[in-house]
Amino acid sequence: MDFKNKKVVITGGSQGIGFATAKAFSQKGANVLITGRNADSLRKAADEINSSTLQTLLADTSTIEGIRALEKVVAESGQSVDVLYLNAAIGVFAPIQQVTEADFDAQFNTNVKGHFFTLQKLIPHLADGASVIFTSSGVVRAAGTASSVYSATKAALNKIADIAVNELADRKIRVNIVSPGPIQTPGLLSLTTAETQAYLASRSALQRLGRADEVANTVLFLASEDAGYVNGADIAVDGGSIQYMLK
Numbered sequence: 436m437d438f439k440n441k442k443v444v445i446t447g448g449s450q451g452i453g454f455a456t457a458k459a460f461s462q463k464g465a466n467v468l469i470t471g472r473n474a475d476s477l478r479k480a481a482d483e484i485n486s487s488t489l490q491t492l493l494a495d496t497s498t499i500e501g502i503r504a505l506e507k508v509v510a511e512s513g514q515s516v517d518v519l520y521l522n523a524a525i526g527v528f529a530p531i532q533q534v535t536e537a538d539f540d541a542q543f544n545t546n547v548k549g550h551f552f553t554l555q556k557l558i559p560h561l562a563d564g565a566s567v568i569f570t571s572s573g574v575v576r577a578a579g580t581a582s583s584v585y586s587a588t589k590a591a592l593n594k595i596a597d598i599a600v601n602e603l604a605d606r607k608i609r610v611n612i613v614s615p616g617p618i619q620t621p622g623l624l625s626l627t628t629a630e631t632q633a634y635l636a637s638r639s640a641l642q643r644l645g646r647a648d649e650v651a652n653t654v655l656f657l658a659s660e661d662a663g664y665v666n667g668a669d670i671a672v673d674g675g676s677i678q679y680m681l682k
C-alpha cells in the first residue's frame with residue numbers, strides 16, 4: 436500500500452488508535468494532519484512520528500468552531516483530502532440512572548455531532564474517489580450495562596455512515612466503518628481496571644486485548660486501492676468477540 440503524497444486527515448490523532456493510524460500513514464509517505472485538544476499531547480505525537488509531512492492542529496472537533504478551524508487549515512493547504520478518518524471520541528460509563536446531562540451532551544457532541552459536521556464541512560474538500568472511514572465500536576452489537584450513551588453514539592454514527600455511502604457515491608467516495616473491540620490505548624486503560632481489562636480480553640476468541648496498530652492496519656487497508664470495491668462495510672477488529680459469545 437502506497438500513500439505517497441496522499442492527504443490524510445485524522446480527528447483525534449495524538450494518542451491511541453488515531454496516533455497509530457497517523458504513524459502508519461506517515462510511514463507510507465502520506466501528508467497527515469491530526470487534531471487533538473491538548474497541545475502537549477500533539478507535540479509528543481509529532482515528536483514520535485517525526486515526519487516532515489505531519490501537521491498537527493489544536494482543535495476541539497466536538498465544536499463547530501473547532502471544525503471550522505480544521506476546514507480552514509485543510510482549505511489553505513491547497514490539497515484535496517484523499518482519506519478522512521473520523522476517530523476522536525470519548526466514553527463516560529455509568530448506569531442510565533446516573534448519567535448526567537453534561538456527560539450525555541459531551542459524548543454526543545464529540546462522537547456524533549463532531550463527526551457529522553467534520554464530514555459535512557470537509558465534503559467539498561474531499562478528492563473524487565476519496566475514502567472516508569468512521570471509528571465505531573463493537574459495543575453496537577452488545578448491550579453492556581453502563582454503556583447506554585456511548586453505545587448509542589456509535590449506533591448513530593453507523594447510520595450516518597450508511598447514508599453517507601449513498602450520498603457520496605456519485606463522486607466515487609467510499610465510506611466504511613471500522614469497529615474495534617477492546618484495544619489497549621490510553622483511553623481504554625484510563626477507563627478500566629486491570630481486572631476489567633482481563634475480563635475484556637477473556638471475551639475475545641483470541642483471549643487478548645487488541646493493539647492500536649492492528650486497527651490502524653485495517654484503516655490503511657480500507658483507505659487503499661486494494662479496498663476499491665469495499666464500500667459501506669463495517670469491519671470488526673475485535674479478535675472474534677461475537678464468535679466467542681456464540682460458543
Ligand SMILES: NC(=O)c1ccc[n+]([C@@H]2O[C@H](COP(=O)([O-])OP(=O)(O)OC[C@H]3O[C@@H](n4cnc5c(N)ncnc54)[C@H](OP(=O)(O)O)[C@@H]3O)[C@@H](O)[C@H]2O)c1
Binds near residue numbers: 571
Ligand atoms: N480503545 C478501545 O478499546 C476502543 C474500542 C472501540 C472503539 N474505540 C474507538 O476508537 C477511537 C479511538 O479510541 P482510543 O481508545 O484510541 O481513544 P484515546 O486513547 O482516548 O484517544 C482519543 C484521541 O481523540 C482525541 N480527542 C478526544 N476528543 C477530542 C475532540 N473533541 N477533538 C479533537 N480530538 C479529540 C484525544 O486527544 P485529546 O484528549 O488531547 O483531545 C486522543 O488523541 C474512538 O472513536 C473510540 O470510541 C476504541
